[in-house]
Amino acid sequence: MARYVLKRLMHTVLVLWAAYTLAFILLTALPGNAISNLINNPQNQLTPEDGKLLKAFYGLDHPVVVQYVRALDALLHGNLGYSLSSGVKVSDLLGDALPGTLRLTALGFVLGAVIAAGVGVGGSYARWNWLRTLLRSFPALAASVPSFVIGILILYYFSFQLHLIPAVDDGTFLALVGPAVTLGVMISAPLSQVFSASIAATRRQPFVHVLHARGAGERYIFGRGVLRNSSLPVLTMLGLAVGELIAGSVVTEAVFARNGIGQITLNAVNTQDLPVVQGVVLVATAGYVLVNLVVDVVHPLIDPRIRADILAARSKRTKRSTGSTPTGPGVDEAMSPRLPEEVAAR
Amino acid sequence: MSSDVTPRVARDITAPSGPVLAVEDLSVGYQAGRGTKTAVEHISFELEPGQVLALVGESGSGKSTIGHAILGLLPTNGRLLGGSVRYRGRTISDLSGGRLRGLRGRAISLIPQDPTVSLDPVRRVGPQVEDVLRLHTSLDTEARRQRVHELFELVGFDDVERRYRQFPHELSGGMRQRVLIAAAVAVEPDVIVADEPTSGLDATVQAQVLDLIDDLRRRGGTSVVLITHDLGVAADRSDLVGVLRDGRLAELAPTAAFVQNPQDEYSRHLLDNVPARLSFVTDRSGGTPSGDPEPAVEVRNLSKRYEGHTAVDDISFTVGRGRTFSIVGESGSGKSTTARVLTGLTQATAGRVSLLGTEVGTLNTKAFRPLRRDVQIVFQNPYASFDPRFDVLSVVEEPLRSFQPAGSARRRRQENRDRVVAALEAASLPASFLHRHPRELSGGQRQRVAIARALVLEPKVVVLDEPISALDVSVQAQILELLVKLQSELGLTYVFISHDLAVVRAISVRVAVMRRGRIVEQGEIAQVFESPASPYTAQLLGAMAGRQLAGR
Numbered sequence: 013m014a015r016y017v018l019k020r021l022m023h024t025v026l027v028l029w030a031a032y033t034l035a036f037i038l039l040t041a042l043p044g045n046a047i048s049n050l051i052n053n054p055q056n057q058l059t060p061e062d063g064k065l066l067k068a069f070y071g072l073d074h075p076v077v078v079q080y081v082r083a084l085d086a087l088l089h090g091n092l093g094y095s096l097s098s099g100v101k102v103s104d105l106l107g108d109a110l111p112g113t114l115r116l117t118a119l120g121f122v123l124g125a126v127i128a129a130g131v132g133v134g135g136s137y138a139r140w141n142w143l144r145t146l147l148r149s150f151p152a153l154a155a156s157v158p159s160f161v162i163g164i165l166i167l168y169y170f171s172f173q174l175h176l177i178p179a180v181d182d183g184t185f186l187a188l189v190g191p192a193v194t195l196g197v198m199i200s201a202p203l204s205q206v207f208s209a210s211i212a213a214t215r216r217q218p219f220v221h222v223l224h225a226r227g228a229g230e231r232y233i234f235g236r237g238v239l240r241n242s243s244l245p246v247l248t249m250l251g252l253a254v255g256e257l258i259a260g261s262v263v264t265e266a267v268f269a270r271n272g273i274g275q276i277t278l279n280a281v282n283t284q285d286l287p288v289v290q291g292v293v294l295v296a297t298a299g300y301v302l303v304n305l306v307v308d309v310v311h312p313l314i315d316p317r318i319r320a321d322i323l324a325a326r327s328k329r330t331k332r333s334t335g336s337t338p339t340g341p342g343v344d345e346a347m348s349p350r351l352p353e354e355v356a357a358r
Numbered sequence: 359m360s361s362d363v364t365p366r367v368a369r370d371i372t373a374p375s376g377p378v379l380a381v382e383d384l385s386v387g388y389q390a391g392r393g394t395k396t397a398v399e400h401i402s403f404e405l406e407p408g409q410v411l412a413l414v415g416e417s418g419s420g421k422s423t424i425g426h427a428i429l430g431l432l433p434t435n436g437r438l439l440g441g442s443v444r445y446r447g448r449t450i451s452d453l454s455g456g457r458l459r460g461l462r463g464r465a466i467s468l469i470p471q472d473p474t475v476s477l478d479p480v481r482r483v484g485p486q487v488e489d490v491l492r493l494h495t496s497l498d499t500e501a502r503r504q505r506v507h508e509l510f511e512l513v514g515f516d517d518v519e520r521r522y523r524q525f526p527h528e529l530s531g532g533m534r535q536r537v538l539i540a541a542a543v544a545v546e547p548d549v550i551v552a553d554e555p556t557s558g559l560d561a562t563v564q565a566q567v568l569d570l571i572d573d574l575r576r577r578g579g580t581s582v583v584l585i586t587h588d589l590g591v592a593a594d595r596s597d598l599v600g601v602l603r604d605g606r607l608a609e610l611a612p613t614a615a616f617v618q619n620p621q622d623e624y625s626r627h628l629l630d631n632v633p634a635r636l637s638f639v640t641d642r643s644g645g646t647p648s649g650d651p652e653p654a655v656e657v658r659n660l661s662k663r664y665e666g667h668t669a670v671d672d673i674s675f676t677v678g679r680g681r682t683f684s685i686v687g688e689s690g691s692g693k694s695t696t697a698r699v700l701t702g703l704t705q706a707t708a709g710r711v712s713l714l715g716t717e718v719g720t721l722n723t724k725a726f727r728p729l730r731r732d733v734q735i736v737f738q739n740p741y742a743s744f745d746p747r748f749d750v751l752s753v754v755e756e757p758l759r760s761f762q763p764a765g766s767a768r769r770r771r772q773e774n775r776d777r778v779v780a781a782l783e784a785a786s787l788p789a790s791f792l793h794r795h796p797r798e799l800s801g802g803q804r805q806r807v808a809i810a811r812a813l814v815l816e817p818k819v820v821v822l823d824e825p826i827s828a829l830d831v832s833v834q835a836q837i838l839e840l841l842v843k844l845q846s847e848l849g850l851t852y853v854f855i856s857h858d859l860a861v862v863r864a865i866s867v868r869v870a871v872m873r874r875g876r877i878v879e880q881g882e883i884a885q886v887f888e889s890p891a892s893p894y895t896a897q898l899l900g901a902m903a904g905r906q907l908a909g910r
């Protein structure tokens with residue numbers, strides 16, 4: 013198990029490096045950056061010497077490969093470089109914005125999970141047919157309404173009409189609710205979709221039928237069997253939803269005029285401030301990859317079969333290296349039985 | 359395995375107090391579109407304490423529906439159309455959900471059909487058995503655990519603590535069925551509905567599981583409704599037999615009387631088609647007047663190793679041209695791997711395989727290709743080997759086309775069509791089937807299409823890998839008959855692979871018994887079956903269901 017986690021961790025580092033490099037290549041391939049824009053802007057009236065000085069200061073006079081190696085070297089020493097437009101350290105810039113965004117995305121994530129759980133369970137088990145139908149149509153609705161529309165609707169009704177929540181970020185928790193709900197609704201769509209489908213599929217499993225035959229009621233069966241089995245695909249989806257969450261936070265922060273990574277990204281892209289964009293890419297990737305690392309580690313804890321696969325993969329590897337062949341009943345017992353005829357006939 | 363043949367009609371019961379289960383005029387329907395399709399009609403029977411009633415019938419006869427109706431567990435589109443189910447004189451078929459739940463698992467329990475999917479894959483098996491105790495008793499955690507340990511000992515597990523903590527995927531099919539049986543008997547129910555409890559299991563495991571159910575029944579005086587497609591199992595294991603046909607009880611009789619003298623014509627038809635009672639081999643001596651024919655298939659010291667284990671281990675056999683050679687064995691014995699090597703689907707690791715005089719064991723798929731005209735294979739489940747978008751014409755024509763130059767399809771359309779029709783006719787299917795889709799066909803018809811596809815290239819050797827084990831009894835007999843007819847007409851050589859000794863005896867002259875990749879014994883059918891040299895063969899023969907039916 014420790015080896016599995018270690019392997020996943022190495023993957024994580026690899027992905028981070030790949031994302032950073034790819035972003036670097038794409039961004040340098042684009043024409044222009046904040047400095048060349050500055051130099052080439054006739055209003056600034058910079059002499060060619062000034063321009064050279066500026067470029068040299070930011071290290072932009074070197075070949076791209078050298079720039080890349082330097083940036084990577086600096087990165088390994090914890091230095092993300094300086095913003096081309098303001099000259100502030102990128103790490104400071106991100107460090108100031110990150111807590112706000114983290115609070116927002118974390119709350120959005122939790123709300124999304126809660127909404128998805130409610131919709132999934134309610135849509136499958138609610139006593140009234142109309143309620144089940146209503147809840148089942150939620151994912152399609154939530155997925156097809158863009159998040160900025162939800163954000164604006166929340167602003168309009170809850171801030172401007174009812175004055176329940178502040179329209180701008182005043183640092184209170186209440187101000188967080190609007191954007192968090194917007195994000196939550198957005199990511200709850202795919203989550204509840206997958207959860208509902210997964211519950212339905214699990215309830216059709218023969219082992220659920222067997223539980224009914226043992227006299228168990230729906231509540232018992234859900235708690236002991238269905239929940240765990242149907243949460244596996246949702247877990248995978250949770251990891252993917254983090255990506256949407258990060259992308260969604262850019263839009264949401266813009267709609268609710270909040271300071272955060274979203275705002276920084278928006279400004280950096282507009283001014284072609286490459287080091288800042290690089291920094292944002294790195295932070296976003298790190299968040300995404302870390303959550304998926306957690307998902308990968310939790311998966312085998314829920315499903316013993318994945319645990320068995322991990323162990324089998326390892327024993328196979330050691331066997332290959334020692335060249336021994338397994339004998340005895342183990343091989344025999346691992347054989348799956350013949351397909352039952354009734355099933356095969358179908 | 360005892361050899362008693364006396365019917366065991368409630369002989370262990372001291373104080374009979376009327377039937378424990380009574381089904382009266384039961385009719386069940388399924389909603390299909392607007393209308394309701396009747397699945398079973400006017401079913402009536404009574405079950406005394408300790409009795410075993412076998413419900414037999416072919417697929418679609420409604421036998422499982424009756425089992426579900428007894429438990430009140432019809433699918434959501436199923437509905438009771440009439441009649442009643444009474445448990446100890448009390449009508450339970452109209453009880454509300456909650457009341458019925460109290461009876462399920464406690465008074466009437468289920469041993470499900472397929473042990474591989476009937477346990478929750480992510481929970482340990484011990485707690486899954488505990489569910490029954492949690493639901494129906496007031497035992498505390500420690501007492502429940504203790505009881506599960508007892509139950510696991512009862513179903514024949516040693517090292518019960520380890521089993522308690524294992525997950526389903528760590529257990530074999532037979533062991534999972536034992537876990538399910540432990541759960542079914544946990545609170546000593548009066549009636550057990552066993553729905554095809556052994557249909558996915560190997561013969562020896564099947565015998566063990568049925569012995570276990572028998573033993574538990576005898577101990578606790580439990581009654582069993584045994585739902586099975588296997589008349590052999592029914593004849594060996596029941597006091598009463600109910601034969602179902604198209605949702606009606608064609609016959610309900612004490613087992614001994616049923617076996618000896620079936621009253622209903624359909625029952626007779628079923629009994630006559632049981633593999634144990636079939637024989638297609640006229641010449642048991644094995645040799646023709648002109649001596650042994652030249653070999654069509656020659657296998658010498660064949661081995662096939664996969665990473666980490668040996669599937670086939672140093673086997674040798676010879677099949678004479680125009681003969682049927684059978685390979686029997688349980689799952690994992692290497693018989694299907696042998697079939698794959700023979701048909702060039704996988705390469706041998708060591709040894710020689712010669713087909714019609716050509717050495718093929720080490721040929722790769724591409725080099726084997728020219729030989730495919732001469733060697734064809736028919737699989738157990740034809741449906742899985744058909745492209746679902748193809749009609750019958752395309753399915754059967756495909757091998758022809760693959761040997762014709764690309765672009766000549768248009769020119770050859772009529773010629774190919776004629777050859778397909780000829781192949782279908784050989785497989786006893788009318789030309790009107792050409793444009794049907796496999797999903798519209800029954801299991802037997804699909805297998806005929808698979809046979810037609812194998813025949814269309816006019817091969818000399820056909821490898822048949824469990825060709826009839828997914829089919830109903832009477833269809834099995836028809837397909838066997840067809841195979842025998844084709845062999846005599848076309849001079850085909852068969853390598854017939856099966857887990858079913860009775861089928862093998864019916865169709866072949868020579869047989870090899872495989873176990874763990876080795877041939878433990880081979881020889882003439884009569885010799886192997888009458889005086890097996892290997893203890894394993896003897897064990898297989900002992901586990902064979904339906905000995906009550908054989909030799910009549």
